[in-house]
Amino acid sequence: MQKNNYSNIIVANWKMNLDKAAANILLDNLFSNDLSNKNVVICPPFTLLDFVRNKIKDSSVLLGAQDCSSLASSNGAFTGDISAQMLCDLSCKYVICGHSERRKFYQESDEIIKNKIINAHKAGLVTILCVGESLSDRENGKYKDVICNSVKSILTSSVTEQNTIIAYEPIWAIGTGKTATEDQIEEIHQFLSDVITETFELNLKILYGGSVNEENSASILKIPHVSGLLIGGASLDSKKFYQIIKNS
Numbered sequence: 397m398q399k400n401n402y403s404n405i406i407v408a409n410w411k412m413n414l415d416k417a418a419a420n421i422l423l424d425n426l427f428s429n430d431l432s433n434k435n436v437v438i439c440p441p442f443t444l445l446d447f448v449r450n451k452i453k454d455s456s457v458l459l460g461a462q463d464c465s466s467l468a469s470s471n472g473a474f475t476g477d478i479s480a481q482m483l484c485d486l487s488c489k490y491v492i493c494g495h496s497e498r499r500k501f502y503q504e505s506d507e508i509i510k511n512k513i514i515n516a517h518k519a520g521l522v523t524i525l526c527v528g529e530s531l532s533d534r535e536n537g538k539y540k541d542v543i544c545n546s547v548k549s550i551l552t553s554s555v556t557e558q559n560t561i562i563a564y565e566p567i568w569a570i571g572t573g574k575t576a577t578e579d580q581i582e583e584i585h586q587f588l589s590d591v592i593t594e595t596f597e598l599n600l601k602i603l604y605g606g607s608v609n610e611e612n613s614a615s616i617l618k619i620p621h622v623s624g625l626l627i628g629g630a631s632l633d634s635k636k637f638y639q640i641i642k643n644s
């Protein structure tokens with residue numbers, strides 16, 4: 397998607413961070429700024445979804461979750477799982493699927509991620525599908541194949557331009573302070589856009605994520621086919637996060 401007039405989406409991925417008291421302070425500080433006309437999504441841990449829902453209810457900020465069950469979209473005997481329907485019940489609009497930390501620590505395969513996406517769409521959530529290459533994929537020159545195969549095997553017939561966003565997150569750039577260069581980001585965003593258009597005839601929004609901060613966000617957002625940002629570490633600091641939102 398080339399640059400046009402719609403505003404970028406800024407997604408906060410809090411990961412397994414913050415308790416209620418810390419979330420309260422962060423959100424009070426964030427809301428002391430003007431967030432009108434900005435597209436912000438906050439994805440707290442499950443335990444804070446209801447709390448954050450109440451904090452953001454009079455704002456334009458939307459709620460997202462970091463994961464959902466691959467096994468069923470509504471309910472079932474799946475101890476420890478949270479379904480997409482349960483997330484909707486807590487006013488979530490978005491869910492992150494296939495984050496590299498889940499692929500790495502929980503061995504989530506493309507097949508599992510595909511089922512999460514199907515379940516999320518069934519429940520009416522917008523999915524943010526994360527894809528990205530490891531350092532060795534990049535070094536051995538196979539990074540485009542890895543990304544292309546992942547997108548092709550995960551995206552299903554339930555995908556539309558309204559219910560799916562892609563997040564390109566090179567694994568070597570997540571939480572490392574090593575952001576991909578603008579050329580690297582541009583190359584992959586163009587590539588993803590081409591693959592998705594050719595294979596699915598869809599023009600999906602593509603976010604960038606991986607060590608985005610208040611200093612590099614503005615220039616990343618100017619890159620063609622970058623429709624927003626997925627922010628981990630910098631979303632836990634209200635000043636940094638607000639600066640990123642302001643730049644969007």
Ligand code: PGA
Pocket residue numbers: 409565569570571572605606607608626627628629630
């Ligand atoms: P980071 O995380 O901004 O801390 O690199 C991004 C992510 O994992 O989504």
